[in-house]
Amino acid sequence: MQPLSLPPRLLMGPGPINCYPRVLSAMSTQLVGQYDPTMTDYMNDVMALYRQVFNTQNEQTFLIDGTSRAGIEAAIVSILEPGDKVLVPIFGRFGHLLAEIAERADAEVHTIEIPWGDVFKPEQIEDAIKKVQPKLLAIVQGDTSTTMLQPLEELGAICRAHDVLFYTDATASIAGNPFETDKWQIDAVSVGLQKCLGGPSGSAPISLSERFVHSVRQRHHVEAGIRDAHHKDANGQRIRSNYFDLSMIMDYWGEERLNHHTEAATMLFGARECAVALLTEGQDAVLKRHQLAGDAMLAGIQAMGLTPFGDLDHKMANVVGVNIPDSVDGEAIRKELLTTFNIEIGTSFGPLKGKVWRIGTMGYNARQDAVLHTLQSLETVLRRGGCKLPLGEAVDTAMSIYRNGD
Numbered sequence: 001m002q003p004l005s006l007p008p009r010l011l012m013g014p015g016p017i018n019c020y021p022r023v024l025s026a027m028s029t030q031l032v033g034q035y036d037p038t039m040t041d042y043m044n045d046v047m048a049l050y051r052q053v054f055n056t057q058n059e060q061t062f063l064i065d066g067t068s069r070a071g072i073e074a075a076i077v078s079i080l081e082p083g084d085k086v087l088v089p090i091f092g093r094f095g096h097l098l099a100e101i102a103e104r105a106d107a108e109v110h111t112i113e114i115p116w117g118d119v120f121k122p123e124q125i126e127d128a129i130k131k132v133q134p135k136l137l138a139i140v141q142g143d144t145s146t147t148m149l150q151p152l153e154e155l156g157a158i159c160r161a162h163d164v165l166f167y168t169d170a171t172a173s174i175a176g177n178p179f180e181t182d183k184w185q186i187d188a189v190s191v192g193l194q195k196c197l198g199g200p201s202g203s204a205p206i207s208l209s210e211r212f213v214h215s216v217r218q219r220h221h222v223e224a225g226i227r228d229a230h231h232k233d234a235n236g237q238r239i240r241s242n243y244f245d246l247s248m249i250m251d252y253w254g255e256e257r258l259n260h261h262t263e264a265a266t267m268l269f270g271a272r273e274c275a276v277a278l279l280t281e282g283q284d285a286v287l288k289r290h291q292l293a294g295d296a297m298l299a300g301i302q303a304m305g306l307t308p309f310g311d312l313d314h315k316m317a318n319v320v321g322v323n324i325p326d327s328v329d330g331e332a333i334r335k336e337l338l339t340t341f342n343i344e345i346g347t348s349f350g351p352l353k354g355k356v357w358r359i360g361t362m363g364y365n366a367r368q369d370a371v372l373h374t375l376q377s378l379e380t381v382l383r384r385g386g387c388k389l390p391l392g393e394a395v396d397t398a399m400s401i402y403r404n405g406d
């Protein structure tokens with residue numbers, strides 16, 4: 001039997017990305033029992049750290065064990081009862097995922113859509129809220145499928161004015177773009193580690209406002225510390241998932257520590273280290289590092305003579321879509337980058353399939369050397385593929401962005 005052996009890839013796609021080395025180290029830590037006071041202290045510590053990551057005072061801030069969509073699913077199946085109305089504005093692939101998960105919860109799903117590469121104006125969302133009168137607005141902040149960052153600042157006030165709960169999936173955007181749970185009046189947010197937080201996928205940090213918690217709790221009752229899992233609310237609709245039942249998961253993370261699942265301790269150590277890495281470097285410094293890497297990558301791509309995809313005023317800092325030149329086979333270029341240079345960039349889905357590459361500069365890889373290696377290698381592969389390019393311009397331009405940005 002061979003030992004585990006993987007190539008030393010530089011992951012410059014839309015996620016996953018290479019982990020911070022300190023996160024990998026933290027994940028090789030030996031376990032203690034799940035109710036060992038050391039472990040429960042670390043669970044409390046993780047809650048406090050992620051309150052800082054999310055910029056919130058929300059008591060209910062913890063981890064869902066599973067990839068990012070575990071967080072999405074926990075929020076949606078726990079809040080929506082069959083027949084509840086939800087509004088999902090869709091501007092990319094992950095909007096469709098939110099709608100699909102809500103459909104599976106038998107909610108009444110209303111969607112509005114715009115072309116990929118655009119974002120919604122607050123008025124468009126408010127008009128739809130007035131028409132639909134949903135219980136929940138569910139919207140993605142940064143959709144890696146289109147690279148767009150939906151402004152959320154004004155949506156919280158709109159939701160409060162119409163008595164709507166406000167959920168967002170900030171998996172792709174958190175730690176690379178500003179995110180303010182409390183200031184923006186967001187009721188529920190979930191993320192994953194494998195984008196700008198610099199960890200592996202497998203843990204989904206989540207934060208819930210008191211309003212949201214109250215609404216979830218109405219569906220379940222816990223009396224004298226004994227869970228009656230068969231208890232149903234007035235409509236007889238209990239949460240249709242055990243694993244993603246936020247009411248039970250909150251009791252597990254809460255003071256009573258009611259048994260639910262076995263905490264995925266190794267993922268918790270990783271998630272904790274992602275938060276520590278972010279907060280030690282400082283949120284502002286990390287945002288600036290992502291902005292600089294994203295600006296340098298964008299400028300380098302443009303200097304090479306390639307054109308970026310979508311509305312640049314609303315691009316996420318941490319990923320750029322690149323229109324694939326007509327003269328090349330996009331998949332052949334990606335393959336050559338991977339096999340010859342050990343660099344992975346992303347392909348695209350749906351309407352952008354075969355038309356756009358996606359290049360990420362996230363977490364550990366939001367670094368000057370990673371940006372420069374990627375630009376230089378892409379230039380070389382394109383040149384050898386027959387493209388006429390202004391040689392050396394991409395790296396020179398990216399370096400000058402770094403020089404001016406420091």
Ligand SMILES: *Cc1c(COP(=O)(O)O)cnc(C)c1O
Binds near residue numbers: 144
């Ligand atoms: C990358 C991404 C995810 C990832 O979900 P997983 O379950 O971790 O694969 C979810 N939402 C958005 C917006 C993303 O960009």
